[in-house]
Amino acid sequence: MTVVGVSAVRLHPRSAAALALSGAVGLLAFCWPLLVRHDSAVAHSTDAPWLFVLLLILILGVVLAEIAEGGMDAKAIALLGVLAAIGAALRPLGAGAAGLEPVWFLFVLSGRVLGRGFGFALGALTLFASALLTAGVGPWLPFQMFAAAWVGFGAGCLPGRVRGRWEVVVLAAYGAAASLLYGLLLDLSFWPFTVSGTGAPSTLAFVPGAPLADNVGRFVAFHLTTSLGFDVPRAVFTALLVTLTARPVLLTLRRAARRAAFDSPAEFAPVERQLSISLD
Amino acid sequence: MHPVPRHLHPGAWWLWAVGLATAASRTTNPVLLLLIAAVAGYMVAARRTNSPSSRAYVVFLRLGLVVIAIRVVLAGLFGAALPGHTLLTLPQVALPDWAPGVRIGGPITLESVAAAGYQGLRLAVMLCCIGAANALASPARLLRCVPGALYEVGVAVVVAMTFAPQVIATVSRVRAARRLRGRPNRGLRGIRGVAMPVLEGALERSLEVAASMDSRGYGRSGGLPQSTRWLTAAATLAGLLGVAAGSYGLLDSGTPGLLGLPAVALGVLLATAGLALGSRRTARTRYRPDRWLPPELLVVACGMAIAATFIAIGGTAALQPSVSPLQAPGLPLLASAGLLAALLPSWLSPSVPGLQR
Known part of the structure; x- marks a missing residue:
């Protein structure tokens, strides 16, 4: 019986606390259009979405610095870089076609094998590297990085006891659910930009400060009309890709993880005397 | 002014572009908006x-054109x-009761369009504006400006970024090798036969x-005194807590005002x-770092100037032309002067090396 996975990037209590707090801020940054009260300070300013973009950039930087501090050695860095490169190379393949996002299976499988900390860093860095390579740095990038990071993190949290065929089923189901949720959250982050300032309120647009149920109804309508056509094919595609590739890719990643020997720290021991005698 | 050709600090271009984008966010006057896009395009x-x-x-x-189309069609x-x-x-479609206020179809007026x-x-x-920043600031240089605390992540x-082009090269090499052996390159089996060796x-x-x-000392961090590490952890966690509590306070009007913007x-x-404290753990020098010299500061000042102009005169009818009743948008003098200021970096900044014009 082989090991399920290793933690290539170790999470200390400190980085775990930072992760939890950043998750809270991230959730607010995504869901603020639903939570904002009518008479609060940000309800009627068009700057509110941009404020959360800036906050999310800072939070991502802080959390990645916390994770890297003492938890990332050269092997983890190299593995992160190489897997992020594969993701960044895969990503343009799906551009244009509706719902074809070929990077998701990489986050899911790598997070599963290399641990939640690694999955978090991989999700964020893949999207960052891909944006730098394609010169696509924009206000959507922090949201994408954040959501993808949590997808990788979640893959590392799946129960370790599930093995064999069931493992593939669990991973495929997780991949589909995660990509649906990712689509929902990204849509939510874009939604406030449809706010109608001077014009009449569109029945799909975000109305700042409207009651929660009202805005949820509007958002559901917006999501159904604009992006569900992308999200459902993407979820199916991800699940299919995970099912097809899980066996060989998991095997390869586990072999690489074992060869990298993340869990056994390098030690410097004095050279034994026998060696020097035999060399005489 | 003919300074030696060199690359400007990428941060300067980003700040300039953010200033321009801030100005754009303050107006819906199509004439001004098109002028802002023209300024960004000229600089690129x-x-x-x-x-x-x-x-x-x-x-x-092109993405912007798609956004306009989506907005108009949705409206x-x-x-x-x-x-x-x-x-x-x-033709109007009647919707069930659980979707109150949702309306599909009906009349389309010139004003709403x-x-x-x-x-x-x-x-x-x-x-x-953001596209202009992407085009002006090279990503590799931007990456060199990450703070020391993000050193591992930056590496x-x-x-x-170095490896991604190599992955694509490896794919074509593996495909060529398979072709020489008479193995299929197409179909599910072909894709798998190519993908696995690449991985x-x-x-x-x-x-x-x-x-x-490891052998060259990359990915290593210098030892920090325990007290500094504790201080870093305390500042970071307290900061995250402040941002979390503050952004909740911003949304909920019931909380005391101190919990809003001040906490954030x-x-x-x-x-x-x-x-900044965490950056101390990587004691590294940079080879020919990008510096903040007078041209950089001038470029940033131009960006800030246009943002300040538009914020100062924001909310006036000139910046928000009326659509109902529909009126022809005017060309406010002060805003146009601000736009000319934003154009100044094309003379103030050093030209890019290695380009024949």
């Missing part, structure tokens, strides 16, 4: 580099029409990279201090 034409990323402006421009199909000149009337078009244009022009991104090779390569990084500002300050 004057100061872009030879790298492939310099095509970003055109890509973002036409689902929006309540503003009173005015009816362009055409679509104009309102949606103005707002779409504003977003599109802001995208243009990983550098590895990724295996990449992971193999990563261990080699790690070994060579304090949290941002503490988190930044944590990053």
